[in-house]
Amino acid sequence: MTIRQPILKTREIKVSSRENYYICLLVEPTLPFFHMETIQLNTTQNVSLEFPVASVADRILAYALDLIIMGVYALAIVLTFVVWLQMDADIMLFLFFLPLPFYHFLFELLFQGQSPGKKMMKIKVFKADGSQLTPGSCFVRWIFRLFDVTATSGALATIFIIVNGKGQRLGDIAAGTTILKTSRKHTFQQTLWTEVEENYEPFYPEAEVLSDQDVQLIQEVIYTTTSNDRPDTYMKLLTNTREAIEKKTNTMAKQTDIEYLQTMVKDYNACHRG
Known part of the structure; x- marks a missing residue:
């Protein structure tokens, strides 16, 4: 990890998974809950660019948005197939609630590291070595989510993200991933x-x-x-x-x-x- 003088103003640079980037972390002197490290990217042309890791607050808000979306989906299923159409509750609930446990895995796999909540917060999952996100990495993050997010209501994940210093919860460490901010201000x-x-x-x-x-x-x-x-x-x-x-x-x-x-x-x- 390369440490430079503190950078107070950082720009957010969109990351393309089609490019081969190599990542190292730079420490930024800000509150870890709202601001994480600045990342330096070395492109295939060996030119370094910097952008921030998603903060704990960004990730919590993205998770909350995903929960709202899942809640609305579940409510719509109940109202449509159980209350309105009066279908067999057990069968319909099984068929339509089955995707919910796989929500994060499927979205991150199919949409290059972004669930709807992450997309709205302009953050995404990215391999820590700069390579393209793989199905295996998505699966490992999803499995570990049961332990560091679901089982502890996110407390364990928050602790790891702050203490780890690289924007990684336990699942990210195991999968070799981190979450980056992808928004950028165009001029x-x-x-x-x-x-x-x-x-x-x-x-x-x-x-x-x-x-x-x-x-x-x-x-x-x-x-x-x-x-x-x-x-x-x-x-x-x-x-x-x-x-x-x-x-x-x-x-x-x-x-x-x-x-x-x-x-x-x-x-x-x-x-x-x-």
Whole structure:
């Protein structure tokens, strides 16, 4: 685990399970119930980005929302098939209540780590090593839920999340997972497309080989660097990004790191304008 100087302002960066990320945790000096550590991601281009682990409060609220959804579902079944249609209660209750115990397992398995409650709270289950969530991991989390959530009304899970320091309950530790915040605040500077003058000619025509994901990554790095109170902290981030883009495009920067990256974004848009 790499520990840096405290970062008071962190940005939330959406995680794509299609990318191979490697995760380490950074300690953030905030109350653990409402704020967890900041995570640093190293992308396939060896560029680090940071975002927060879901707090205990986020997870409790997501769980409460899921309970409400399950309660509404159960009530609807009773009213529809027992009270209104007056069907055999035992058979109908068995058939329609059967999915409830598997609620979290099925949703996390089928919707890439998100139950409806987690989706509303903009958090999701993610493998701690950055790989894609597997059915086995979902199953292990579901089995351990009986012990650290259901049997103790969530008390054991809360204790583990706070004490563990990595946003992991007992089930997460066993499954090798953690829960991350996936919401993000978009600004004009963060969008993929940048306005380009009609007669603008690309300074680096090689920018055409970049992918949308590459450009989004560059935008994230530029935003993180320029919007932070301590931009010097992110000079290495800029350098790593510049080197990765130089290698992919087979170019050599003729500007400062940030000017080079900004030009690459502009040239990419110029190459792909309609």
